[in-house]
Amino acid sequence: MSAPFGEFIRQRREILREEDPTFSVRQVAQRIGVEPSFLSKVERGEAPPPSEAKILALAAELGEDPDVLLALAGKVSTDLQEAIRRRPELFAALIRELRDMPDHAVLRLVREVRDGNW
Amino acid sequence: MSAPFGEFIRQRREILREEDPTFSVRQVAQRIGVEPSFLSKVERGEAPPPSEAKILALAAELGEDPDVLLALAGKVSTDLQEAIRRRPELFAALIRELRDMPDHAVLRLVREVRDGNW
DNA sequence: GACATCGTGTACTAAGTAGTACACACTACA
DNA sequence: TGTAGTGTGTACTACTTAGTACACGATGTC
Numbered sequence: 001m002s003a004p005f006g007e008f009i010r011q012r013r014e015i016l017r018e019e020d021p022t023f024s025v026r027q028v029a030q031r032i033g034v035e036p037s038f039l040s041k042v043e044r045g046e047a048p049p050p051s052e053a054k055i056l057a058l059a060a061e062l063g064e065d066p067d068v069l070l071a072l073a074g075k076v077s078t079d080l081q082e083a084i085r086r087r088p089e090l091f092a093a094l095i096r097e098l099r100d101m102p103d104h105a106v107l108r109l110v111r112e113v114r115d116g117n118w
Numbered sequence: 119m120s121a122p123f124g125e126f127i128r129q130r131r132e133i134l135r136e137e138d139p140t141f142s143v144r145q146v147a148q149r150i151g152v153e154p155s156f157l158s159k160v161e162r163g164e165a166p167p168p169s170e171a172k173i174l175a176l177a178a179e180l181g182e183d184p185d186v187l188l189a190l191a192g193k194v195s196t197d198l199q200e201a202i203r204r205r206p207e208l209f210a211a212l213i214r215e216l217r218d219m220p221d222h223a224v225l226r227l228v229r230e231v232r233d234g235n236w
Numbered sequence: 237g238a239c240a241t242c243g244t245g246t247a248c249t250a251a252g253t254a255g256t257a258c259a260c261a262c263t264a265c266a
Numbered sequence: 267t268g269t270a271g272t273g274t275g276t277a278c279t280a281c282t283t284a285g286t287a288c289a290c291g292a293t294g295t296c
Contacts, residue, residue: 025243035286040244051284071206076199080210083217084198088189090224091213092198097231099201106208109231113215143273153256158274169254
């Protein structure tokens, strides 16, 4: 039972701490608005990942991509979920179509949509 | 406080019932594996929508699109969520890019990806 | 040697999720 | 007139989520 979320944030926090001692469990916990013991447990995988709101605060604190942290926590951002729920057939079809395609193909698609040439 | 999910399935069930009397609350409930009183409450919005598994069974039973029913229930299929979680940056970027585009644009994209010409 | 800070162990909780179990009153029909 | 089927009200429960509160011993530091 590895706890990828906890391991990841502990590692990131310790790295930041080498440069800045305010990245202790206690102080980071306080900045994101949880009890130190809770963050400690989360990092060690003894407690499940916190709520989306706390994960977003943690992402900002650690300078990480919020969607990546949410993914490690087994979650998907509620704003993405809402976009899908608004047009379920369309987005379901698209995601299932892209699911098995290689990264570079999906990335190319993202770029082309962004640039408008498609 | 409208309960879109409940209202929708009640309407669909009653329509099917006009042709087939086995589409009663009790019998549908039994076929999808819940207590009749629970399905009754769900349809009247007195209980929140059931779990994803029951919603999928209900979709099959009523001949509706599972993703649409899940969306009405405020959920997103776990297999779509998993696809997103595997490549969070890519899918997050794509969905946010498409979020504000009109249906026809997204639909065209789905078709082009499906046909491979893009 | 007092004081601050550190990570963590233990105990607890309030709210939400996903239902079950059973009884009741009503309707159709044979 | 009994029997089968209908929808629904009430009461209850086990599990999960998302944490808090507080105490403890270790470490550093002045």
